[in-house]
Amino acid sequence: MTAEWRDWFAQESHWMLPVFFTVLLTVIVGALSRAVLRRIKQRLAKTRTPWDEPALAAAEKPLLALIWVLGLNVACNLIASRTEAPLFEYADAVRAVLLIAIIAWFLLRFVSAVEATVVTPPGGGVPMADVTTARAVAKVLRISVLVTAALILLQRLGYSVSGVLAFGGIGGIAVGFAAKDLLANFFGGLMIFLDRPFSIGDWIRSPDRALEGEVEYIGWRLTRIRTSEQRPLYVPNSTFASIAVENVSRMTHRRIEQSVAVRYADRHRLPAIIEEIRAMLEAHPGIAQEQSITVGLDRFNESSLGLLVQAFSRSTEFAEFSRVRQDVFLKVLDIIHAGGAAVAFPTRTMIAPDAAHEESGEHVAPVRPAAQGNERH
Numbered sequence: 303m304t305a306e307w308r309d310w311f312a313q314e315s316h317w318m319l320p321v322f323f324t325v326l327l328t329v330i331v332g333a334l335s336r337a338v339l340r341r342i343k344q345r346l347a348k349t350r351t352p353w354d355e356p357a358l359a360a361a362e363k364p365l366l367a368l369i370w371v372l373g374l375n376v377a378c379n380l381i382a383s384r385t386e387a388p389l390f391e392y393a394d395a396v397r398a399v400l401l402i403a404i405i406a407w408f409l410l411r412f413v414s415a416v417e418a419t420v421v422t423p424p425g426g427g428v429p430m431a432d433v434t435t436a437r438a439v440a441k442v443l444r445i446s447v448l449v450t451a452a453l454i455l456l457q458r459l460g461y462s463v464s465g466v467l468a469f470g471g472i473g474g475i476a477v478g479f480a481a482k483d484l485l486a487n488f489f490g491g492l493m494i495f496l497d498r499p500f501s502i503g504d505w506i507r508s509p510d511r512a513l514e515g516e517v518e519y520i521g522w523r524l525t526r527i528r529t530s531e532q533r534p535l536y537v538p539n540s541t542f543a544s545i546a547v548e549n550v551s552r553m554t555h556r557r558i559e560q561s562v563a564v565r566y567a568d569r570h571r572l573p574a575i576i577e578e579i580r581a582m583l584e585a586h587p588g589i590a591q592e593q594s595i596t597v598g599l600d601r602f603n604e605s606s607l608g609l610l611v612q613a614f615s616r617s618t619e620f621a622e623f624s625r626v627r628q629d630v631f632l633k634v635l636d637i638i639h640a641g642g643a644a645v646a647f648p649t650r651t652m653i654a655p656d657a658a659h660e661e662s663g664e665h666v667a668p669v670r671p672a673a674q675g676n677e678r679h
Contacts, residue, residue, distance in 0.1 A: 321377045328373025332366055339365070356415030364408040371400045398458050406451035413443045433502050438495035441522070483540070484523065490539030491522045499542070504551040511545055513537065555590050555614035556623045558630055563606035568643035572599060572607065575641045582633050583613050588626035590614045606646030 339362050346354045375397040417440040421433050500506050500517055506527070507514035515527040515535055525542070527535040564572065580597045583589050593614035600610035611634055615626045638645060 321380045324373060324377045324380065328370060328377075331373070332369050335366060335369060356419050357412060360412035360415045361408055364404045364411065367407070368401070368404050371397060371404065395459070399455060402451055402454055402458065406447055409447045410444055413440050413447070416440075437502075437520075483538075486540040486543075487523045487538045490541070490543050491520065491525075494520060494525070494539060494542060499547055500549050500551075504549055507548050507550060508545050509548065511541075513545075551618075553618050555593055555616065556618055556620075557612065557614050558589075558623075558627045559610075559612045560631065560634075561600055562609040562611060562634060562638070563603060563646040564609050564638065565644055565646040566605075566607060568641075569607060571641050571643045572609070575638055575643060576609070578637045578641065579611060579634055582637065583611075583630070586613075586626075586630065586633075588615055588617070588622075588629070590616045603646075605649045 339358065343355070343358055346358060375394075417436055420436045494500075502517050502520060504517050505515070506517060513527070513535070515529040517525065518528050518534070519526040521539075523539060525537050525539060527537060529535055564575075576597050576599075580595065583595050583597065584591065589595070590613075594612075596610060596612040598610055599607060601608035611630070613630070615623045617623055617626065635645070
């Protein structure tokens with residue numbers, strides 16, 4: 303048995319040993335590549351360029367996969383030269399498919415790494431580009447890589463790409479008629495990415511629909527909005543092509559507007575009160591002085607004079623705006639009271655018949671409403 307084994311090994315060793323050393327060399331090269339990449343990564347971490355690390359991170363795993371594919375392909379060719387197994391006849395075709403897949407894998411990883419660097423720069427800095435635009439471009443690039451890789455694979459496997467494209471054109475027409483709503487949402491999403499009426503994180507509302515909330519996600523088919531009740535609202539993108547959208551997050555100031563009711567009896571004190579309120583607004587640190595400030599008699603109400611107070615806050619953040627508005631309203635009340643006036647409330651004066659006339663039975667005119675005033679008699 304030992305002699306037979308020695309004879310078999312002597313006959314087969316001329317191709318088995320090269321296969322063994324090829325696999326061993328592949329393992330060694332893979333280990334050395336990991337060590338080199340680790341050392342390069344440490345060097346690049348000390349540089350200020352934000353693009354070298356994403357490129358290296360994207361190439362690390364595809365490079366190792368490429369080493370194994372090439373090494374195993376050489377080993378398979380060595381085995382195929384000795385044996386006649388039909389399995390090894392497809393080694394070159396499998397190698398071509400794997401090489402195309404590895405290149406596509408690297409490009410997809412590189413696009414994702416660049417997208418992450420643009421959206422969230424190292425060190426937590428300001429995004430290098432608009433988040434919505436960056437993600438839209440990354441999606442388009444990923445789709446382009448996948449479609450291109452699929453067409454190259456079909457061509458490499460012997461299928462006619464021109465025939466596939468012709469069939470896709472005819473099928474696209476049929477699919478277009480069957481899925482017009484899906485296409486409308488797709489082009490609606492494309493218009494959102496191009497026009498950028500809002501971005502992720504913006505608070506939007508529509509005067510045409512019951513739609514208001516914070517934009518959380520913008521896809522090719524729908525947009526997800528988080529309402530004030532913390533409920534997700536999924537809106538098809540085609541909806542935004544037919545409605546008006548108000549982007550609250552892009553306002554420069556918030557308006558403070560209120561009509562204060564003052565008694566008719568205090569009409570002579572109004573000029574001084576108006577000037578004091580205006581001076582208070584012009585000196586208020588929360589009021590935008592570059593915007594218009596309006597204080598004056600606005601209307602004649604039934605039982606009061608309408609004093610209009612209008613200004614714009616510096617902050618657009620709602621909590622800070624509410625604090626400034628409250629402070630302005632309290633100071634307006636203090637100014638009115640300090641000026642000897644008072645805030646009016648709805649009143650009505652009625653003229654009642656004399657009780658003595660009722661007891662004597664004399665004719666009494668019917669009760670009628672008199673002129674409206676500020677006090678109840």
